[in-house]
């Protein structure tokens with residue numbers, strides 16, 4: 001289809017009339033797990049072999065002694081904070097551009113979020129700004145790897161050791177990724193995973209906390225055990241995750257290859273700069289989303305949200321990213337350290353490509369670039385139709 005064709009948002013035929021690929025995918029292994037769980041009755045049990053096998057696999061894979069399976073990644077972050085005895089009067093450092101739930105969890109335990117800026121090249125936490133944010137009250141650094149980018153964990157680990165401030169590493173977007181030679185989620189005192197419905201490892205809902213700190217483990221247990229487990233992951237959810245964990249390495253490799261093709265196809269578009277992915281041979285990106293820095297000036301001034309709407313209409317899953325935390329919360333609720341120049345830009349200009357297309361064919365991958373090209377070529381007309389700032 002020629003790219004001077006009318007964009008779908010202006011009444012043309014979408015590049016992918018079928019829309020983005022579904023997630024989770026139709027997977028015969030999952031069907032088999034469901035059948036087996038129905039036959040053996042494990043779907044209805046409180047405790048069974050699947051939860052135990054999952055916890056053991058996750059512990060071995062990440063190199064931790066203890067794993068607590070739980071209801072969500074958001075709950076796992078809360079439990080991590082409680083496990084580290086963080087509460088009122090304490091400060092937790094995190095990036096000003098991060099998952100909203102992470103800041104909410106810090107507030108939920110009564111502590112104060114201290115927001116620091118992100119790096120210009122990948123809009124992930126700028127580790128070089130963390131030390132100046134530390135005070136007497138700092139009790140943890142909560143750090144996420146986001147949108148294909150990675151945080152400089154060797155440097156953060158050194159800082160953490162030197163200052164005695166523990167790291168909570170949020171690997172919700174990057175299960176199985178490699179960060180400077182180690183599996184993502186193995187750098188901190190506590191790691192957090194999510195098994196939410198859109199995530200790379202999905203049970204619809206769910207999460208996990210990993211640690212080798214006996215005190216953290218004990219406090220999390222005391223907090224969650226109220227006669228029964230107050231934040232459980234079910235036996236059936238655990239059963240669904242086991243085959244996905246086995247396939248994770250292969251799928252991550254496939255995604256990493258696919259993403260280089262997508263990035264190449266976007267190279268001619270000054271409106272979009274992909275987040276810098278790790279390039280050293282010791283790292284492999286986690287690709288729940290591919291982050292894109294949007295430049296409205298290269299697109300006739302079309303707003304990020306209008307651009308995303310037009311690309312979506314072509315059947316390609318590109319959406320606005322998170323709101324930056326300082327832009328979406330009252331200033332009474334957090335403090336900041338230094339300027340938040342990049343987080344200001346990220347708030348207005350992050351776009352994210354959702355991961356399912358990365359397991360599809362080259363034709364599907366190339367449609368990402370085609371959709372972007374078509375929308376960019378008609379940016380002026382789209383702006384007049386949707387409003388430039390919609």
Ligand SMILES: *Cc1c(COP(=O)(O)O)cnc(C)c1O
Pocket residue numbers: 071072073074075099101102144146170172173194195196205206207
């Ligand atoms: C999804 C996500 C979470 C939490 O996930 P839920 O399981 O949906 O609560 C936390 N941090 C990041 C970076 C995420 O992307």
